[in-house]
Amino acid sequence: MAYPTELWALTGLWVGAILTVAIYSYMLYKENPLYRLAEHVYIGIAFAIVAVVAVQNTNRIAVTPLLNGEIVFIIPLLLGLGMYTVFIEKYRWVSRYSIATLVGVMLAVVTSGILIPNIINQVASTITPPMGSTMMDWVNFFYIGFGTICSVSYFLFTREHTGILAPTARLGRLVLMVGLGVMFGNTVLFRMAMLAGRIEYLLQVVGILPL
Amino acid sequence: MMSEKKDIWDRLDKLDRRVYFWILIIALTVPYINPIGLPITVKPSTRALYEGIQGVNEGEIVLVDIFMSVSTWAECMGGLVVEVNTLLDQGAKLVFLGDSIDVARSWDRLNELIPRLQDLEYGEDVVFLGYYAGQDAAASQMAVDMSSIFPADHFGTPLGDLPLMVEANTADDYAMVLFTAEGEVKWIQQWGEPYSIPVAGMGIAMKGSALAPYLASGDIFGLAVGVRGAAELEALANAPADATIRMDAISMSHLLFVILIILANLPLIISKVRGES
Known part of the structure; x- marks a missing residue:
């Protein structure tokens, strides 16, 4: 993509760069007016986008078909509108029907799909030995199997962690800490990728890197 | 000699955190300007x-x-x-x-x-x-x-x-x-x-x-x-393309993190070895 020459495109490019610097100024100079301005601009724009997309989505999915004669779409629209009665004390009870429907539908849909991939397949993959695999696969197999048992024993609260439960619970805690460490490492990687992306953008804006 | 070493660790311990952020930003920026081309193994x-x-x-x-x-x-x-x-x-x-x-x-x-x-x-x-x-x-x-x-x-x-x-x-x-x-x-x-x-x-x-x-x-x-x-x-x-170049920057930042973690823990380990409270 060539470096833009039109005024509006250039303005957008530089506004993005200035807001990026403003947001990251928090890291270096804590809460400051520039950061606060960028934060407010960000929240305002994000809210505006959410509002516009939500209206467009409702219009596309429900309002347009309703106006075209598909009367059934009145039901989700009424349930959706019912959500807003939560702001009117006198009619707050109406929102309970909308919320109950939403929770009920989501619960039914998620529960029906969760059983096999999230429970049965996970248990099966944990207890299935890696046939014909490398030494490392066997190490992983025993680590995951043993680590799962120990981690579960750590969350047994109906029995005091003494006797056989004492070493397994302690080991379970260590396994959990290793898992949390991995997650933290991945989080750092993600944040660094975002920072690297913004630095790349800044270098593109000042013309050091091509857009 | 001992007091000089202690001063270095003490100064490192009390270094303004902004210095670390600037080092991080520089570490992330340099590979974009001069790509290192670290090898990428495929999982x-x-x-x-x-x-x-x-x-x-x-x-x-x-x-x-x-x-x-x-x-x-x-x-x-x-x-x-x-x-x-x-x-x-x-x-x-x-x-x-x-x-x-x-x-x-x-x-x-x-x-x-x-x-x-x-x-x-x-x-x-x-x-x-x-x-x-x-x-x-x-x-x-x-x-x-x-x-x-x-x-x-x-x-x-x-x-x-x-x-x-x-x-x-x-x-x-x-x-x-x-x-x-x-x-x-x-x-x-x-x-x-x-x-x-x-x-x-x-x-x-x-x-x-x-x-x-x-x-x-x-x-x-x-x-x-x-x-x-x-x-x-x-x-x-x-x-x-972009991700390959970006990996150089991220690898540099991770290397920096490893060094900083070691440096941050060294004063504590040294003080423990010396038996200081």
Whole structure:
């Protein structure tokens, strides 16, 4: 993509760069007016986008078909509108029907799909030995199997962690800490990728890197 | 000599944190200006993803969920570009959608990065359905009737007027689902398991450890994680691009972190060795 020459495109490019610097100024100079301005601009724009997309989505999915004669779409629209009665004390009870429907539908849909991939397949993959695999696969197999048992024993609260439960619970805690460490490492990687992306953008804006 | 050493550790311990941030920014910037070209090894999970995509036959339809906001482009856009390019090479037909509110912006960016997307016959070879809400409930309903969730595509064209969407209205019409960044669980639960549709994709680095169990259990056939995964896909496609360059910067930052962690812990270890409280 060539470096833009039109005024509006250039303005957008530089506004993005200035807001990026403003947001990251928090890291270096804590809460400051520039950061606060960028934060407010960000929240305002994000809210505006959410509002516009939500209206467009409702219009596309429900309002347009309703106006075209598909009367059934009145039901989700009424349930959706019912959500807003939560702001009117006198009619707050109406929102309970909308919320109950939403929770009920989501619960039914998620529960029906969760059983096999999230429970049965996970248990099966944990207890299935890696046939014909490398030494490392066997190490992983025993680590995951043993680590799962120990981690579960750590969350047994109906029995005091003494006797056989004492070493397994302690080991379970260590396994959990290793898992949390991995997650933290991945989080750092993600944040660094975002920072690297913004630095790349800044270098593109000042013309050091091509857009 | 002893007091001099203590002074160095003491000064290091009390160093303004802004110095560390500036060092980090410099460490991330330098590789962009002078790429190092560190080697990238490909993990089996990324290879499985790439080979799975290469296994798509001409004319088969693939659903691509762009659950990626603008802020996640740095992580996942490079990988998505490789995935889409590979699918186009295979002659696949593509249906794009996303449950990130700025998915339209990601679609625009994808078109900028893959100009040949615009050369395709819209409605015949490619369709952009746009944003959808509702997570699992929406995915579940899409599996039985796509047009009930998307009466029209992103541009307002009714689905009945798009030949590709007439052909691909239920889960059984699709050869594969590819997720990007997040949102994989609904596809596994609502499409992969009930309809045996192969599911795979790339996650943000934060999701790496959460996605690994699904890979081990075979619920997803392949996985690329974060910028590293994107760089691996670029290496497999023999098309080094943004993610490959970005990996140099990230590797530098990680090296810096390792050094800083060691430096931060050394004063404590030294004081313990000396028996100081």
